[in-house]
Amino acid sequence: MAPLISIQNVAQKFGTRTIFKNVSFNIEPGEIFAILGGSGCGKSTLLKQIIGLLAPTSGQITVAGHSVADEVEAVRKTIGVMFQSGALFGSMTLLENVALPLAVFTDLPAAARNEVARIKLALVGLGAAAARLPAEISGGMVKRAAIARALALDPPILLLDEPSAGLDPITSAEIDRLILDLRDTLGATFVVVTHELPSILAIAGRCAMLDAKAQGLIALGQPRELQANSTIPMVKAFFNRETPS
Amino acid sequence: MSASLARADNRIALSGPLTAPGLGRLWPQAISAARAASGTPLTLDLSGATILDTSGAALVLSMETAHGGPLTLTGATPHATALLARLRAAQPPPGVSPGTPTPERPPGLFEQAKIRIEFFGVTALALTGLPRKLRFLRGADFFRIADRAGQQALPLVLMLGFLIGMILAFQSAIPMQRFGADLYVANLVAISLFRELGPLLVAVILAGRTGSAFAAELGTMQVNEEIAALTTMGIDPATMLVLPRIAAAMLVMPALIVAMDVSGLLGMGSVLMLFGFPASAITAQITSATGPQDFLLGLFKGMVFAAALALIGCRAGLTAGNGPRAVGEAATSAVVGGIVATVLLDGLFAVVFYRLGL
Numbered sequence: 001m002a003p004l005i006s007i008q009n010v011a012q013k014f015g016t017r018t019i020f021k022n023v024s025f026n027i028e029p030g031e032i033f034a035i036l037g038g039s040g041c042g043k044s045t046l047l048k049q050i051i052g053l054l055a056p057t058s059g060q061i062t063v064a065g066h067s068v069a070d071e072v073e074a075v076r077k078t079i080g081v082m083f084q085s086g087a088l089f090g091s092m093t094l095l096e097n098v099a100l101p102l103a104v105f106t107d108l109p110a111a112a113r114n115e116v117a118r119i120k121l122a123l124v125g126l127g128a129a130a131a132r133l134p135a136e137i138s139g140g141m142v143k144r145a146a147i148a149r150a151l152a153l154d155p156p157i158l159l160l161d162e163p164s165a166g167l168d169p170i171t172s173a174e175i176d177r178l179i180l181d182l183r184d185t186l187g188a189t190f191v192v193v194t195h196e197l198p199s200i201l202a203i204a205g206r207c208a209m210l211d212a213k214a215q216g217l218i219a220l221g222q223p224r225e226l227q228a229n230s231t232i233p234m235v236k237a238f239f240n241r242e243t244p245s
Numbered sequence: 246m247s248a249s250l251a252r253a254d255n256r257i258a259l260s261g262p263l264t265a266p267g268l269g270r271l272w273p274q275a276i277s278a279a280r281a282a283s284g285t286p287l288t289l290d291l292s293g294a295t296i297l298d299t300s301g302a303a304l305v306l307s308m309e310t311a312h313g314g315p316l317t318l319t320g321a322t323p324h325a326t327a328l329l330a331r332l333r334a335a336q337p338p339p340g341v342s343p344g345t346p347t348p349e350r351p352p353g354l355f356e357q358a359k360i361r362i363e364f365f366g367v368t369a370l371a372l373t374g375l376p377r378k379l380r381f382l383r384g385a386d387f388f389r390i391a392d393r394a395g396q397q398a399l400p401l402v403l404m405l406g407f408l409i410g411m412i413l414a415f416q417s418a419i420p421m422q423r424f425g426a427d428l429y430v431a432n433l434v435a436i437s438l439f440r441e442l443g444p445l446l447v448a449v450i451l452a453g454r455t456g457s458a459f460a461a462e463l464g465t466m467q468v469n470e471e472i473a474a475l476t477t478m479g480i481d482p483a484t485m486l487v488l489p490r491i492a493a494a495m496l497v498m499p500a501l502i503v504a505m506d507v508s509g510l511l512g513m514g515s516v517l518m519l520f521g522f523p524a525s526a527i528t529a530q531i532t533s534a535t536g537p538q539d540f541l542l543g544l545f546k547g548m549v550f551a552a553a554l555a556l557i558g559c560r561a562g563l564t565a566g567n568g569p570r571a572v573g574e575a576a577t578s579a580v581v582g583g584i585v586a587t588v589l590l591d592g593l594f595a596v597v598f599y600r601l602g603l
Contacts, residue, residue: 102265105265106265106268106269107266107269108269109269112269112272112273115303115306119299119306119335120299122332122335122336123332127336127337128337153265153266154265154298154300186298186299186328187324
């Protein structure tokens with residue numbers, strides 16, 4: 001089976017500063033794939049490259065058979081994105097936030113759009129908050145509403161940037177359970193950018209670890225296997241919450 | 246192949262891809278068909294549905310609601326059945342309200358007046374307590390604010406001043422030429438610029454550029470809880486953020502008024518020279534018609550306008566609400582409030598100067 005997302009020899013430089021180079025890995029359909037690493041290693045930069053918000057300095061990224069460099073519109077139709085801050089539109093209710101992509105990209109009548117949006121909010125546990133504004137809900141609810149908006153058009157790929165960062169352990173675990181549930185229910189592929197170790201161990205089937213010092217990919221595999229068997233000091237330190245030796 | 250509906254007796258068959266992009270036409274038909282069959286048993290056949298995503302599942306659930314009675318599903322794939330079960334389980338119990346946004350109630354006139362008076366009082370207190378809080382001031386911030394409010398506004402002030410001078414000269418020269426008094430255009434423009442138009446126009450520019458910038462910057466700080474952070478650190482926001490802005494605006498205002506006056510006179514002079522008057526005659530008219538008092542009164546008025554504009558801009562920012570809309574509203578409030586306050590103060594000055602014979 002062809003990989004759903006293919007990242008080949010990708011590099012990113014800002015001026016003379018290299019963020020990462022020679023990053024290559026594939027993401028298969030239906031898996032939950034975590035991109036992880038310490039702060040400043042380029043996780044969110046790589047995510048922006050996959051969405052086509054940032055052109056890599058070199059290398060090639062393809063999503064569902066489309067090159068991000070040449071067919072970014074086709075790529076974006078296959079991707080739903082949850083941004084780190086949620087990025088909900090502050091002047092719209094949660095229902096309006098989720099219904100917006102449906103209004104723009106489908107010919108569903110208004111009542112149908114609202115019904116679909118309401119059901120997506122219910123799917124993430126926000127059925128009783130559909131008429132609230134983003135400023136009136138908690139951080140965990142913002143993240144869940146952002147996931148519902150990313151799901152609006154049922155894209156086959158969902159990119160989640162730090163879905164559980166800054167949340168309490170219970171809410172964080174709820175988000176993890178939601179991601180697993182959505183993967184099982186919808187069959188979607190999840191790419192999760194995170195540095196929350198409990199989340200990585202709970203949800204990710206495979207992961208790629210970036211490192212700022214090494215300026216690139218230092219590990220690729222199953223999180224529990226890396227935790228148990230990796231001999232790379234940075235990987236051992238990350239998975240065992242130690243300072244690297 | 247697009248999504249379609251077929252109806253026979255007590256059976257509705259949905260076929261094709263039941264996904265959001267293809268449901269626009271099908272949705273009302275399906276809901277009507279389900280509603281028409283209400284009261285009788287209905288079978289929904291999904292064997293022809295090639296894909297069923299959450300939008301398709303939402304349609305099936307809406308049909309169930311529209312039918313209102315028992316609805317038998319046949320032909321659904323295991324994935325579709327699981328998805329429908331998951332969505333049914335996720336529905337909030339009947340009677341649970343989806344919540345309502347807290348209604349936005351703009352403050353009434355009394356409340357607005359109270360906010361303004363309170364802010365003025367807090368700033369006055371910060372000013373009187375300044376000698377004890379000099380550590381709260383940051384020189385670099387002051388010069389950055391002064392640079393943005395003053396030096397960066399200079400090209401705009403020079404250009405507008407020159408154009409306004411030219412326009413005034415042209416407009417007044419036409420009627421005055423009839424009486425052979427076109428040289429007196431110099432008197433008219435000089436007095437207008439020094440006493441009235443110079444400070445007023447610079448105040449409008451300052452309200453648009455600097456007042457709105459103060460409101461947006463402080464409003465963003467308010468939304469990001471930076472103001473709360475300052476307060477909890479024991480740092481008085483009025484001393485650290487408001488006083489330097491007022492001082493910077495008052496500092497740059499006279500310089501901008503001088504620039505406006507000079508460029509306005511140059512614009513007027515260029516028009517009169519086009520009409521054939523020598524520069525020496527124009528200069529003589531200006532010096533005979535105006536004195537240092539006119540010029541200094543303009544500068545004084547300008548400094549008061551600047552203090553009011555900065556105060557209003559800071560007030561709009563620091564009393565902004567929550568959310569991104571609040572920043573825009575604060576900037577609008579700063580510009581509108583600043584211009585209104587400038588005109589009101591100008592009217593007040595006109596009366597006072599008249600009574601004092603100035």
